[in-house]
Amino acid sequence: MRPKKAKKVVFKSAAEMPLLICSVGHQTHNLTGAWRNIRPEVDRSKCIQCGICWKFCPEPAIEIVDEWPVVDYDYCKGCGICAEECPSKCIVMVEERK
């Protein structure tokens, strides 16, 4: 996985800008988890390790760690696709409380 909190890149002058149109750093400083009002929770006792939640997450905020799906709550926007698509219904969406 990429580093979570990327350093902000600042150009001091035009000469430091890259010649080609390309990014100088990823967007991962933008922690989109703050958008979420419901969160997915995975019940491993029911999980069949099929990877379907990982496949359909649009962020993608599900990582495969030791053959299990793990939600990265720094980025998960709470869309609910993983819970909807999980064939064994082991992901439930629960309300966020602050």
Add this chain to the structure above:
Amino acid sequence: MSTEIKKQKKMTLTIPADEPMACGHLACQGCGATLAMRYMLKALGQRTALCIPACCWAVIDGPYPYSSLDVPIYHCAFETAASTATGVKAGLEMVGDKETTVVAWAGDGGTFDIGLQALSGAAERNEDIIYVCYDNEAYMNTGIQRSSATPYGAWTTTTPVKHFKTRPKKDIVSIMAAHRIPYIATASVSHPEDFVKKMKKAKGIKGTRFFHVYAPCPTGWKSRPEDSIKLARMAVQNAYFPLFEVEDGENYAINLKLKDKKPVDDYLRLQGRFRHLTDVQIAAVQAEVDARWERLLKLAG
């Protein structure tokens, strides 16, 4: 949490594990267009350059100098995706780079409407580019205005319920087939394996390759974000958006044969943009879908 729950098996991933798209992007919850990009880059890999005109994706990626993608992106004017990609490809070839896959990535407005002239020109010249239209069936980025990809019956802000769209969706695949380009495919975010397979196939072909990708948009369709994959799957299974490919403009092949074709009713009912439709109007949609499917079956022989 751990191993004691159950013996871990090895996960079998059905699409490539590489992740050239990163978190932190700006798409709405449940955005289909975002998944389309994720799958395309998994198929094409990092040796890819994108040309993206004005559309949701011009925003999703994030503000310069940051990006959510591991590939260079050339942001271009709304009507110029195909001509920009043509230029980028020519430029790369001039400096001796023959490997990079150049992709024009545009929305339905940028493809069916304003970008059609540039696209037609590039296709007629058979430029060596992949053109991908992710179709969310309206101008979403600017607030859900009708495009020529908006289907019959749909509400948009410019086709309000009282004056919903009464014209059918433009048949972009037939238009592209008429250009006799080497490869055309439709794809859906509900079928990533099929999408990745066809994108890999396209990568190995020279000339203009066109993809029409179905990308549900909860914001514009007034659907639940968790339904995005379900809606895309329903559209494939009821032949609203069949999966097929066309080689050299005439060899049609259906990728997913439909043994029992589902009715369109359930699909329409899940979306707020179709809420006003009466049973008679839904029957009209069904008749149109059936006619298109029959035509496709004939073409695929």
